[in-house]
Amino acid sequence: MGVELGQDLDMNDDGGYSDYDLALHVKDVLLSVSSGDVVSVENYRELVGRLYRPARHSPDDVAKLVASLKGLSGAASYIDSAVHVGLLNPLFEMSLWNYGPDVMDALIELIISLAASSGKYVDLCLAMLTRHFETPPRFLEKLKLPYGLTKKDQVLSRVHSALKDISEVVPLSPARMVTIVSDHLELYRQKRGTSTHGLVIFVENMLKLEGGALSEVVRVSMLTKVVELLLHLDVEMGSWDKVLQDHGIFQMELEDVDDFSEDFLNDGTEQAREATINGVTLKSSAEKLDTLIVLTFEHLESCEASGRLSEVFKTLLETFRNKVLTTCKSKFVQFVMFYACALDPVNCGEEFATNLVEIFVYDANLTSLRMRAVAYLASYLSRAMFMSASVVAQTLKRLVGWCFNFVKTKKGGVNPENDKLFYAACQAIMYLLCFRMRSLMDDPQSKSLLAGLPLESILSTQISPLKACVPSIVKEFLWQANAAGLITADEFDFDDDLESEYSWVWGGKEELHKLFPFDPCLLRNSDRFIRPNFIYWSMVQRTYDDEDKEGSSDEDGDEAFAVDNEENVMDYEILQCLEEQQFGEVDNALNKMSITPKDSLHSRFGGAVNKPMRMPSQIRPSTSPESL
Numbered sequence: 001m002g003v004e005l006g007q008d009l010d011m012n013d014d015g016g017y018s019d020y021d022l023a024l025h026v027k028d029v030l031l032s033v034s035s036g037d038v039v040s041v042e043n044y045r046e047l048v049g050r051l052y053r054p055a056r057h058s059p060d061d062v063a064k065l066v067a068s069l070k071g072l073s074g075a076a077s078y079i080d081s082a083v084h085v086g087l088l089n090p091l092f093e094m095s096l097w098n099y100g101p102d103v104m105d106a107l108i109e110l111i112i113s114l115a116a117s118s119g120k121y122v123d124l125c126l127a128m129l130t131r132h133f134e135t136p137p138r139f140l141e142k143l144k145l146p147y148g149l150t151k152k153d154q155v156l157s158r159v160h161s162a163l164k165d166i167s168e169v170v171p172l173s174p175a176r177m178v179t180i181v182s183d184h185l186e187l188y189r190q191k192r193g194t195s196t197h198g199l200v201i202f203v204e205n206m207l208k209l210e211g212g213a214l215s216e217v218v219r220v221s222m223l224t225k226v227v228e229l230l231l232h233l234d235v236e237m238g239s240w241d242k243v244l245q246d247h248g249i250f251q252m253e254l255e256d257v258d259d260f261s262e263d264f265l266n267d268g269t270e271q272a273r274e275a276t277i278n279g280v281t282l283k284s285s286a287e288k289l290d291t292l293i294v295l296t297f298e299h300l301e302s303c304e305a306s307g308r309l310s311e312v313f314k315t316l317l318e319t320f321r322n323k324v325l326t327t328c329k330s331k332f333v334q335f336v337m338f339y340a341c342a343l344d345p346v347n348c349g350e351e352f353a354t355n356l357v358e359i360f361v362y363d364a365n366l367t368s369l370r371m372r373a374v375a376y377l378a379s380y381l382s383r384a385m386f387m388s389a390s391v392v393a394q395t396l397k398r399l400v401g402w403c404f405n406f407v408k409t410k411k412g413g414v415n416p417e418n419d420k421l422f423y424a425a426c427q428a429i430m431y432l433l434c435f436r437m438r439s440l441m442d443d444p445q446s447k448s449l450l451a452g453l454p455l456e457s458i459l460s461t462q463i464s465p466l467k468a469c470v471p472s473i474v475k476e477f478l479w480q481a482n483a484a485g486l487i488t489a490d491e492f493d494f495d496d497d498l499e500s501e502y503s504w505v506w507g508g509k510e511e512l513h514k515l516f517p518f519d520p521c522l523l524r525n526s527d528r529f530i531r532p533n534f535i536y537w538s539m540v541q542r543t544y545d546d547e548d549k550e551g552s553s554d555e556d557g558d559e560a561f562a563v564d565n566e567e568n569v570m571d572y573e574i575l576q577c578l579e580e581q582q583f584g585e586v587d588n589a590l591n592k593m594s595i596t597p598k599d600s601l602h603s604r605f606g607g608a609v610n611k612p613m614r615m616p617s618q619i620r621p622s623t624s625p626e627s628l
Contacts, residue, residue, distance in 0.1 A: 023074020069106035378428035382435035420506030
């Protein structure tokens, strides 16, 4: 401990003091401080002073600090929270980021010893360690360099090792740690100026806890908190929709915020200032959410590689039901579930679909939740390339069976308020078949099942689902179903001029009639994970394609193709525009997607000219931009 404190200590063969001697000496200093003895008080002050970080560390300073920390570690049981406040305060303010490996190791040893010595220090020790999840601002730029990455690994590997060691000597500490991490995350998230990089490192450490030795204890809490954070950022972005509309900046989905003009965001105008929430620009928020979702995707990949995905998925599924499914403005977070299912279609993918079906069928007292569940189900199975035709067919059988039983017991005519669950199910069936009818018809077993479904009995009922559901979905469904021989379209009376007021009633203020949660994810980096597993509308083979080709010359086909693309821009083309940052073209494309062609069903199915209407990839609401 230096000459001043160590005059009565014998050096060992290496020229230093043994840990035992250091601990014994520090013990004497701690016990004698309250005596008032001048020498003892001075030794104590010197001991405390070494815990304060000097502007520069000389080799001698480092050696003395290491010796002091080792001595305190050996005498941890003699540290009194009432007497030694002046020592404990600077100790718990120390940061591993400020020191080299020798000091780091000595400090970690002391923190573990303190936690083990008395239950009153456990929370303080855990808080001190988890505070390192928040990287000091001055280190953030350094983390882009090899030196910075090495420093990060030195610090955080020791932190996680210490948390594990404390959990072994204090079995209840992981439960306390969960609360401390959660509280610290909330404070850090709300801190003004929190950088994307800093928040990513914090979440990275939470996921490391979930995947580490404490996984069994902390998994549910860590994953739930991560999803809640993503959901908060997601919904917070939705609050900017009105800002965009009021200024008339872009007539496109909020997902396109990644492509905001730099001139607009940074030109200092009143519009640019107003296009922020709590001082954070739209683009910055989108980048933050995008990066965190990618980090979560990568964690799911590591879980799949280590054989842990099924365990993690159970927690995600519960969190999805309790958090995401109950949130009407979520646009991106649900893709965490989508990607987990893509990593394991047989187990996770089918379990997700089954769970959504069961929510719809059995949660009798939660109508809005059931409506969301069936919308999620239809959107998921429509877009998930990895889900087999047999799963889709069996799901349709359950939905159609539910609708058929509803119709059998229903009395009276149209009542969109009372029958909204029925309308939600009918629209889900039609939407799903628009995407998957051709693939089902190409599978003999699925085709046989589909042919036996009582679709006409449901759609021709006095409850009139065709008048209540979104017209573009109804039209595309009727065209494909007629071409597939599942229904006779001429039997249906349908006014396609305007959207029926019935749909607004059963959709409610949340506009659940226009909820398609897995429409294309336009967060640029997240989409790279989703795209290989995703069905875009431009990839869908409709049941009437072959008939069109047989009945048209090459020249006619080219003309039809041109007209079709002019009126109905597909998902993939929009993504291409986004990648090329062609803002005007994206604007036009999305506007065209909302156009409903005016040719009637009569001209489609019975008229001389059969130009099949192509279903838009996204059904844009006319008044609710946060609904997908």
